[in-house]
Amino acid sequence: MNHYTQVWLDINIATMNKAPQGTEQEAYGAIRDGAIAVTDGKISWVGPRKELPEFDILATPVVKGNGAWVTPGLIDCHTHLVFGGSRAQEFEKRLQGVSYEEISRQGGGIVSTVNETRKADEETLFVAAKDRLNALMAEGVTTVEIKSGYGLDTETEVKMLKVARLLGEHHPATVKTTFLGAHALPPEFKGNADGYIDLVCNEMLPAVHEQGLADAVDAFCEGIGFSLEQTKRVFDKAVELGLPVKLHAEQLSNLGGSELVAKYKGLSSDHLEYVDEAGIKAMKEAGTVAVLLPGAFYFLRETQLPPIDLLNKHQVPIAIATDTNPGSSPLCSILLMLNMACTLFRMPPEQALEGVTRNAALALGLDDRGVLKAGNRADFVLWDVSHPAELAYQFGVNKVKEIVIGGR
């Protein structure tokens, strides 16, 4: 007889586990009237109820889902959710007609959040970030990536990443951290971007790495960010330290960032409104995931859509994330992102859901989650919906019924 820690019955399962090409399978990798068995925090069995191997029904806790749909725990693979202050007044300015880039050039934008983040102590940052993480988790997020990048000096970058690590320790969700020292030019380096990149490579990144604070390295490759050459220097240092890279690329213009990050076998290239076919082909070859951020597209009122058809044509895996940050995406709702991926980017709900599960795991280099299959972490969500497309269809109504993280 099999020993399970807990069993879930009377559920429908969107496993998001794609069957090999050519096999017949329902969309969403769906299993109707399914069962999930968990042993010691991992999924030990998932499949149709009637095929569930026999187990000790008296000794095993059984949860009945009442026909709920189960999805993998959702994964938000791109956030900046640790930061100080608010940019509501900049929002007012933008509504009066000043552009995001103009505000940035005037010394506002990212730099104003940098000033607030430098002033804030760890506890203040922690409390504010915890609220945001709670909001994400309330909608089924069980793994989240958090970037630094509002410190832009060694002390504050380290402080941000420590707060992110602390969140991971004190919160049930898994937190992966990313060092984004090359996010913007701090005022003290005005006119000396290369000098700042020296500091990032020679001091910040080594300090962060020595303290084990970063799982990956990111940069903002853009006219208002850093050049291709400067980004390359950051990536070379990351490679030297054995850290994987990813990139904010092609958000407002095309500098060829996607090709660069692909050259480094990067985990992901993020934003991508302006990516071209050469960039997409390079990503496909390198296995670099396309992370699309519909919240930033919406909030900045962008009109250039990311080239979904081209990404699909070349079969680049697409992930969807919130980009939670105070400037371009001040929101903490993964379900709203699902909806926007469909309404703004015209993605089918199944592909949007794949973007916050299976492909988001890929974008973080995690191979133990994102699909429901034996051996994976028991991170999953029971939803009070009649079909998985409802997750993307409706918003403002939270249909979470139960969240299971590591089997609990």
Ligand code: DI6
């Ligand atoms: N692109 C973004 O969308 C965020 N960072 C980046 O490089 C915006 C950050 C901000 O405006 O505070």
Ligand code: FE
């Ligand atoms: Fe971002």
